[in-house]
Amino acid sequence: MDAKNLTIKQAHELLISKKMSVLELVEAVLKVADGARDLNAYLEIFDDVREQVEVAQKMIDDGRSTMMTGIPIAMKDNILIKGKIASASSKMLENYTATYDAFVTKKLRDAGAVFIGRTNMDEFAMGGSTENSAFGVTKNPHDKTRVPGGSSGGSAAALASGSALGALGTDTGGSIRQPAAFCGVVGLKPTYGSVSRSGIIAMASSLDQAGPFAKTVEDAEIIFDCIKGYDPMDSTSEPAGESPDFVSSDERLGRNPDNLAKKEPKKPKVIGVPTEFVNAKGVDPRVLKNFEESIEKMKKLGYEVKEINLASLKQGLSIYYILMPAEVSSNLARFDGVRYGYHANGANLLDDYMRSRGEGFGGEVRRRILLGTYVLSSGYYDAYYSKAVAAREVIKKTLEVAFRDVDIIATPTTPTPAFRIGEKSSDPLQMYLADIFTVPVNIAGVPAISIPSGFVEEGDALLPLGIQFIAPHFGEDALFATGKDFEKMLGDNNI
Numbered sequence: 397m398d399a400k401n402l403t404i405k406q407a408h409e410l411l412i413s414k415k416m417s418v419l420e421l422v423e424a425v426l427k428v429a430d431g432a433r434d435l436n437a438y439l440e441i442f443d444d445v446r447e448q449v450e451v452a453q454k455m456i457d458d459g460r461s462t463m464m465t466g467i468p469i470a471m472k473d474n475i476l477i478k479g480k481i482a483s484a485s486s487k488m489l490e491n492y493t494a495t496y497d498a499f500v501t502k503k504l505r506d507a508g509a510v511f512i513g514r515t516n517m518d519e520f521a522m523g524g525s526t527e528n529s530a531f532g533v534t535k536n537p538h539d540k541t542r543v544p545g546g547s548s549g550g551s552a553a554a555l556a557s558g559s560a561l562g563a564l565g566t567d568t569g570g571s572i573r574q575p576a577a578f579c580g581v582v583g584l585k586p587t588y589g590s591v592s593r594s595g596i597i598a599m600a601s602s603l604d605q606a607g608p609f610a611k612t613v614e615d616a617e618i619i620f621d622c623i624k625g626y627d628p629m630d631s632t633s634e635p636a637g638e639s640p641d642f643v644s645s646d647e648r649l650g651r652n653p654d655n656l657a658k659k660e661p662k663k664p665k666v667i668g669v670p671t672e673f674v675n676a677k678g679v680d681p682r683v684l685k686n687f688e689e690s691i692e693k694m695k696k697l698g699y700e701v702k703e704i705n706l707a708s709l710k711q712g713l714s715i716y717y718i719l720m721p722a723e724v725s726s727n728l729a730r731f732d733g734v735r736y737g738y739h740a741n742g743a744n745l746l747d748d749y750m751r752s753r754g755e756g757f758g759g760e761v762r763r764r765i766l767l768g769t770y771v772l773s774s775g776y777y778d779a780y781y782s783k784a785v786a787a788r789e790v791i792k793k794t795l796e797v798a799f800r801d802v803d804i805i806a807t808p809t810t811p812t813p814a815f816r817i818g819e820k821s822s823d824p825l826q827m828y829l830a831d832i833f834t835v836p837v838n839i840a841g842v843p844a845i846s847i848p849s850g851f852v853e854e855g856d857a858l859l860p861l862g863i864q865f866i867a868p869h870f871g872e873d874a875l876f877a878t879g880k881d882f883e884k885m886l887g888d889n890n891i
């Protein structure tokens with residue numbers, strides 16, 4: 397069996413027709429993972445995989461299987477799995493064992509998925525290269541001298557190397573889509589509120605969203621269908637029409653719920669291309685060429701392409717680097733060395749706090765806590781934080797207006813292909829620029845998907861590139877429809 401190229405859909409068919417057992421599948425994947433240990437994609441391979449395999453096989457034998465039953469999945473290390481360590485790749489939580497399942501974990505567990513292990517990430521999801529992990533960098537399977545992207549670099553590398561059939565990540569400013577693009581796999585950042593954040597270690601709560609990595613758009617859809625859903629434990633959970641006793645905020649507020657409720661998916665026809673935004677400073681000409689070729693191919697498929705102006709999205713990074721650290725500083729205040737995680741003894745209580753946080757957190761996390769505390773402090777709150785909150789509305793509005801004319805917006809996922817390990821680690825501003833195309837999506841809360849769009853040659857390596865499709869709130873169906881078209885065309889034409 398070729399575990400590297402096997403999709404979830406294909407594995408499902410082999411499992412339910414009994415042409416393959418769950419054990420055979422999982423053992424094949426574990427063998428690949430063992431051979432790819434030098435990537436440092438996994439922080440831990442779980443010791444109860446066999447027990448999980450038995451549960452899944454029984455579900456299949458009893459005729460209770462779902463699309464995810466028996467499917468080996470990699471989980472980012474900030475998603476709680478009861479009884480397992482969830483460290484967020486931080487020394488602070490190195491020995492923290494989860495006491496409950498995250499909502500997404502429970503959904504996957506109930507569906508019979510097999511959790512293979514937990515994957516490396518930038519500490520507390522802060523970063524775009526997985527170099528900020530307290531447990532070493534993860535390498536890109538396409539070129540081991542390069543980063544896999546981040547912060548969900550371990551999940552992307554695990555999947556791309558064939559060490560899982562699907563993976564979960566989290567995306568606050570691009571952490572699913574950017575590593576998906578760098579590793580040549582599909583990555584979906586769902587609509588804010590469609591996948592519960594309960595049981596996921598928070599970074600910036602108004603931006604965080606969990607989502608799937610998969611080899612194909614269809615597989616991403618299968619995982620998304622499994623993990624989405626209303627959850628009363630997350631006050632921002634909002635999947636209209638997903639639960640029989642679900643009352644959407646629209647209904648509660650007396651608005652027309654039909655606007656949100658899942659209707660027969662409308663096939664997208666018009667793609668908006670924000671040429672000026674896409675041609676931002678620092679975008680690799682090879683990325684632009686690949687993007688233009690992709691758009692030409694979409695035209696041949698019958699899509700109408702419209703030029704749109706999204707100039708205000710250029711402010712996305714500035715807004716993000718005020719809002720995000722503000723939320724980070726508040727979310728991470730709980731790690732004080734008393735209630736959670738790493739503790740260092742100091743001369744007095746204040747010294748305990750300072751030493752525990754100073755030693756437990758890495759440099760990037762401390763930088764963001766400082767920035768966040770600064771922008772929230774009295775005197776600067778109005779100058780920075782309030783302005784960023786107001787500017788966030790402008791980005792939301794810009795996209796809302798754009799979606800009156802187009803069904804989907806397309807951009808490259810990243811301005812460059814995967815960079816070398818160490819290349820940007822001493823220059824945080826350069827690193828932050830890697831998210832120029834992904835960050836506005838989180839600011840607005842809309843869904844977006846990154847799909848492999850070809851390769852560029854660098855020495856001996858072929859480095860993957862990705863195209864990003866963005867849809868209006870709850871427009872995942874449109875992303876899947878266009879994504880499948882694009883993928884098929886890519887397969888046919890092999891650009």
Ligand code: GLN
Nearest residue numbers: 521523524568569570571
């Ligand atoms: N790279 C971005 C950052 O460093 C995004 C991180 C994320 O999405 N978790 O904040």
